[in-house]
Amino acid sequence: MGRVGLSTERLTRAGAELADEVGFEQVTVSALARQFDVKVASLYSHVKNSQDLKTRIALLALEELADRGAAALAGRAGKDALAALANVYRDYAREHPGRYTAAQLRLTPEAAAAGAGGRHAEMTRAILRGYDLSEPDQTHAVRLLGGVFHGYITLELGGGFSHSAPDTQETWTRVLDALDVLLRNWPAPDPTP
Secondary structure (H helix, E strand, C coil): CHHHCCCHHHHHHHHHHHHHHHCHHHCCHHHHHHHHCCCHHHHCCCCCCHHHHHHHHHHHHHHHHHHHHHHHHCCCCHHHHHHHHHHHHHHHHHHCHHHHHHCCCCCCHHHHHHCCHHHHHHHHHHHHHCCCCCCCHHHHHHHHHHHHHHHHHHHHHCCCCCCCCCCHHHHHHHHHHHHHHHHHCCCCCCCCC
16 A cells, blocks of 8 residues: 555564564464554565565664774774673664564575674674684674674563663673683683594
8 A cells, every 4th residue: 555655664663663662472474463553465566465564673773783883993902892792782782672682593595695694703803803812712702792692682681681680780890800801711622522
């Protein structure tokens, strides 16, 4: 229905906003049609199905995160860069919980190649250059940082740390300090198989 100005981009952004309001799992083409007060069939010329919509929201979230990360990393190195990127993820998750969940969506190889996921790995590797890690340790460290950042953020958003002291900000700061120490003192590989 042209009268409401529907487009793939507009639907993707509306879906992202809906994800932040009600949760990424609740986003469907039907829910979006209700929001625009149109028939579901009128959306199918813009998105194939709910999975296509969710993939588009995930790609949008990854792009937004990559843009924020690149801006935060400009001119930083070492621990400052580590904290800057970690805080981008945490702040984004707090501002856009549904989009943050979307950014964790497992994408097809084609969608992943077209998205900003590679930029995230490049930003993390840029941080690691300040710690002088070579391969395969750099890949191990990328995985470690991703696991710690996303694990902590997911637990925090889910209320997993809300029942005890100290404050989660204090713990977050300590986690980043510990990661910095670990990266500066990365263990040598065990020579025994």
